[in-house]
Amino acid sequence: MRIGILTGGGDCPGLNAVIRGVVQKGIKEYGHEFVGFRDGWKGPLEGLTMPLTLENTRDILPLGGTILGSSRTNPFKIDNGVERIKENLAAAGIDALIAIGGEDTLGVATKLDALGVKVIGVPKTIDNDLNNTDYTFGFDTSVNIAVEAIDRLHTTAQSHHRALIVEVMGRHAGWIALHSGMASSAACVLIPEVKFSLDKVCAYVNSCFEKGQAPIIVIAEGAIPQDGDMVIKDQTLDAFGHVKLSGIGEWLAQSVEAKTGHESRTVVLGHVQRGGTPSAFDRVLATRFGLMAITAASEGDWGKMVALHGTSIARVPLASATDKLKTVDPSLYAEAEVFFG
Numbered sequence: 001m002r003i004g005i006l007t008g009g010g011d012c013p014g015l016n017a018v019i020r021g022v023v024q025k026g027i028k029e030y031g032h033e034f035v036g037f038r039d040g041w042k043g044p045l046e047g048l049t050m051p052l053t054l055e056n057t058r059d060i061l062p063l064g065g066t067i068l069g070s071s072r073t074n075p076f077k078i079d080n081g082v083e084r085i086k087e088n089l090a091a092a093g094i095d096a097l098i099a100i101g102g103e104d105t106l107g108v109a110t111k112l113d114a115l116g117v118k119v120i121g122v123p124k125t126i127d128n129d130l131n132n133t134d135y136t137f138g139f140d141t142s143v144n145i146a147v148e149a150i151d152r153l154h155t156t157a158q159s160h161h162r163a164l165i166v167e168v169m170g171r172h173a174g175w176i177a178l179h180s181g182m183a184s185s186a187a188c189v190l191i192p193e194v195k196f197s198l199d200k201v202c203a204y205v206n207s208c209f210e211k212g213q214a215p216i217i218v219i220a221e222g223a224i225p226q227d228g229d230m231v232i233k234d235q236t237l238d239a240f241g242h243v244k245l246s247g248i249g250e251w252l253a254q255s256v257e258a259k260t261g262h263e264s265r266t267v268v269l270g271h272v273q274r275g276g277t278p279s280a281f282d283r284v285l286a287t288r289f290g291l292m293a294i295t296a297a298s299e300g301d302w303g304k305m306v307a308l309h310g311t312s313i314a315r316v317p318l319a320s321a322t323d324k325l326k327t328v329d330p331s332l333y334a335e336a337e338v339f340f341g
Contacts, residue, residue, distance in 0.1 A: 001030075001297070002033045002093050007105075014278040022290040027054055032297075035049050036052045061283060098122065106305065109318060113302065120296050126176065126274045132317075144279055150181075167219050171222040187204050189336050208341065221249075224248075252266075304317065
């Protein structure tokens with residue numbers, strides 16, 4: 001077969017490991033030929049391709065980002081987008097697609113599968129919010145980056161007797177905030193799933209200072225105060241209808257300082273969380289995803305997504321990945337609350 005591969009949405013540590021796994025096994029064991037589509041769904045939409053071979057994928061395992069490039073292009077928002085994709089796939093002699101991405105990328109893949117395009121999905125997101133897989137690659141790397149940053153911030157917070165608010169990614173799911181906060185002894189963790197009380201946060205801050213500690217508060221970008229709304233950068237939307245989030249950390253720092261009198265500063269980790277080389281865990285997980293994806297394609301098991309269930313790599317219906325978000329269970333958040341304040 002001649003198989004196309006694309007990576008869509010935000011870049012993520014481990015994408016190149018998936019590509020390597022697919023291509024190396026696909027050529028060595030099955031004799032397939034591979035074409036890389038550049039810049040997400042923009043690639044098949046505009047016929048932007050590059051060859052993928054044993055030689056140019058052999059050494060990409062430790063590289064961050066994606067050698068194919070990415071974008072947030074939504075072909076269903078473009079006139080004749082689906083027809084153009086089908087025409088370009090046919091013109092390039094592509095028999096099937098392996099789409100590596102998050103909610104938006106796999107949502108497009110699910111729709112194309114229903115329209116007759118042969119697709120296999122691979123779950124990717126640092127937010128870890130895709131359904132029907134225990135973990136997505138990129139999450140472990142992101143959490144480790146956040147933990148290292150927070151560990152460093154503890155010393156400067158203590159030296160200057162400040163409260164530090166660390167804003168991490170997480171639009172609707174607080175997995176990064178929860179894991180990085182628990183792993184770094186944060187005084188409080190605020191996630192989108194649970195609206196937070198400003199008064200309670202200020203009580204945690206005061207409690208820490210009374211004990212001679214300088215508090216670190218980890219807040220997801222999508223966290224919402226009980227008497228407020230999600231803080232956004234502006235009213236513009238991307239191709240998938242998402243607003244740009246920005247500012248909840250700074251809002252909280254100003255509010256905490258005003259209410260407690262303790263100097264408070266904000267650190268926004270932003271895109272640092274998904275840049276750079278993947279962790280060992282993510283390298284292995286992404287590689288195993290790639291190996292299973294090409295096996296599924298070779299067996300003609302279309303419309304499936306590879307997933308981690310326990311320690312095994314499974315195949316699940318592609319549509320199940322995006323039919324709902326995987327959010328933080330209240331019981332897990334309750335475990336972390338024991339350490340607040």
